[in-house]
Amino acid sequence: MQSAVNYNPNNIYVPKKGLPVTIITGFLGSGKTTLLNHIIKNQHGLKTAVLVNEFGEIGIDNELIISSDGNMVELNNGCICCTINNDLIDAVYKVLERQEKIDYLVIETTGLADPLPVALTFMGAELRDFTRLDSIVTVVDTANYCLDLFDSQAAHNQIAYGDVIVLNKVDLVDKVYLDSLEARIREMKEGARILRSNNSQVPLPLILSVGLFKSDQYFDQREANNHHDHHDHHDHHDHLENDGFTSISFESDKPLSVREFQYFLDNLLPENIFRAKGIIWFDESPKRHIFHLCGKRFTLDDDEWKGERKSQLVLIGQNLDHNNLKKQLENCICKSFC
Numbered sequence: 001m002q003s004a005v006n007y008n009p010n011n012i013y014v015p016k017k018g019l020p021v022t023i024i025t026g027f028l029g030s031g032k033t034t035l036l037n038h039i040i041k042n043q044h045g046l047k048t049a050v051l052v053n054e055f056g057e058i059g060i061d062n063e064l065i066i067s068s069d070g071n072m073v074e075l076n077n078g079c080i081c082c083t084i085n086n087d088l089i090d091a092v093y094k095v096l097e098r099q100e101k102i103d104y105l106v107i108e109t110t111g112l113a114d115p116l117p118v119a120l121t122f123m124g125a126e127l128r129d130f131t132r133l134d135s136i137v138t139v140v141d142t143a144n145y146c147l148d149l150f151d152s153q154a155a156h157n158q159i160a161y162g163d164v165i166v167l168n169k170v171d172l173v174d175k176v177y178l179d180s181l182e183a184r185i186r187e188m189k190e191g192a193r194i195l196r197s198n199n200s201q202v203p204l205p206l207i208l209s210v211g212l213f214k215s216d217q218y219f220d221q222r223e224a225n226n227h228h229d230h231h232d233h234h235d236h237h238d239h240l241e242n243d244g245f246t247s248i249s250f251e252s253d254k255p256l257s258v259r260e261f262q263y264f265l266d267n268l269l270p271e272n273i274f275r276a277k278g279i280i281w282f283d284e285s286p287k288r289h290i291f292h293l294c295g296k297r298f299t300l301d302d303d304e305w306k307g308e309r310k311s312q313l314v315l316i317g318q319n320l321d322h323n324n325l326k327k328q329l330e331n332c333i334c335k336s337f338c
């Protein structure tokens with residue numbers, strides 16, 4: 001396997017130091033899970049382990065990530081945005097300890113996480129001898145690029161620390177806008193490899209095993225972070241949660257009514273919900289429906305049920321009225337099942 005080996009002068013292939021790791025970051029709904037699925041489908045001949053961190057109590061990504069032989073999905077619902085979070089270290093150890101050899105590790109952070117502490121975790125004493133951070137890939141939703149709006153260090157860092165920046169959803173924007181966005185991003189992150197994509201379909205050799213992560217640029221940051229940790233445990237300093245982002249999880253083993261749900265979307269959904277995703281069982285349909293909302297746009301796709309039918313929905317936004325929204329979603333449950 002080419003990617004994880006070094007060529008030495010004695011003509012012997014020796015493993016490079018550690019498991020190669022790529023971090024996928026990017027704002028809510030930008031196309032990270034779509035990219036992860038693209039990787040899982042197309043990393044032929046490699047055993048790729050996947051760690052996913054989600055914002056929200058119920059893990060919808062669990063349902064959305066394809067899982068095929070040789071790939072492993074480890075869900076970690078804790079917060080990996082903090083350096084001191086041991087869940088990430090434990091999850092990586094679990095991957096390293098697997099009997100079956102894993103060739104590559106891909107980590108998807110939440111859309112609200114600052115990727116820097118995640119990257120720094122791989123340079124800490126626990127992991128640096130066993131892993132090798134290959135690249136940070138940032139997915140940008142070009143149709144909903146609103147960094148100015150969020151005015152957040154975490155959203156800024158997602159771009160600033162991206163070794164590869166994927167301008168995704170090019171089908172939804174015109175070329176002139178795309179060119180201006182690319183110029184802006186280039187200013188924020190000089191020298192980044194910038195790719196454009198539809199449905200995160202980027203050539204994998206341009207994002208994986210690229211060796212673009214340069215650890216020496218981060219040593220100062222690590223020092224700063226270590227210093228910070230000693231003084232202030234569990235301060236999610238640049239965390240977007242601080243900007244009022246919260247999530248609401250809704251789950252039911254009963255079907256929803258299409259009409260009620262449509263009414264909820266058309267009339268009740270507040271402007272400050274930025275992202276929603278879910279698996280929905282509608283009384284009127286034998287299909288499993290996958291719901292996504294990113295910014296103002298929503299999609300509802302058909303799929304087949306494999307396990308038990310159920311409805312699961314996560315709403316993410318700023319300053320949400322949790323009780324009211326939960327009540328409104330309860331009202332969408334098909335009346336004959338109540």
Ligand SMILES: Nc1nc2c(ncn2[C@@H]2O[C@H](COP(=O)(O)OP(=O)(O)OP(=O)(O)O)[C@@H](O)[C@H]2O)c(=O)[nH]1
Pocket residue numbers: 026027028029030031032033034035110111168169170171172197198199200275277292294299
């Ligand atoms: N039109 C269009 N939709 C896309 C594209 N890429 C992804 N999507 C859709 O955007 C929605 C969100 O995609 P995800 O891959 O779930 O985004 P994410 O970044 O993982 O989302 P979070 O984990 O919630 O932050 C889904 O409905 C995707 O099908 C694209 O290039 N064009």
